[in-house]
Amino acid sequence: MAAVTVSCSKIAPPTRATAPHHRPNVEEWRVARALSDVYVPDVQVGNTAAxxxxxxxxxxxxxSMHERLHDVYEEELTAAREANPELRDAxxxxxxxxxxVNQVDGRIAKLGVAKSSGSVVFDVVALSALRRAARFDVPPPSISSPGGxxxxxxxxxADPYQACSPRNARPFLLAKAPSSMTATSAFKHGP
Structure with a gap:
């Protein structure tokens, strides 16, 4: 099996326009229940399949997600570093x-911080980049968990050599759809 590796510095620009530059503030992300103090992940021990x-x-x-995401993440992190001195050397x-991600249309169904960096500002950078980069390509049905x-x-x-590298992404296949107790709505990201 061949490994798929991609360098963050050699990604082609996205072919679709990204979402507008409204940058949600921390309170908007809290209301969306996406920050780690209120977010409940759907991926839970005991509910994953091989x-x-x-x-x-x-x-x-x-x-394919990374191709949409990389430039947007770089923009968000650069803007956050300019506005927040504590991120400049971090x-x-x-x-x-x-x-x-919804299997039928590639839209984000839910987004949240599973483990915080310790900097709410940096956490919001990643959330905002994902929100702006979406909608992603429609995923193949084979990688969809129960519940679609x-x-x-x-x-x-924050390290530019690791940034948003695909090697830092871990896919999960759930054994059963999450219960309604863990389900929360995604941050509203427009039409």
């Missing part, structure tokens, strides 16, 4: 984001 033969389709899908920050969703945990770094 990927097996689906590793390659997942890897290809993650690379290279050791990393935030784990749970991304849930695709689950990826992606670690975003």
């Amino acid at each position: 990927l097996g033969r689906l590793r390659v389709p997942f890897a290809l899908y993650i690379v 290279v050791d920050l990393a935030v784990l984001i749970e991304i849930v 969703k695709v689950y990826v945990h992606w670690t975003f770094h």
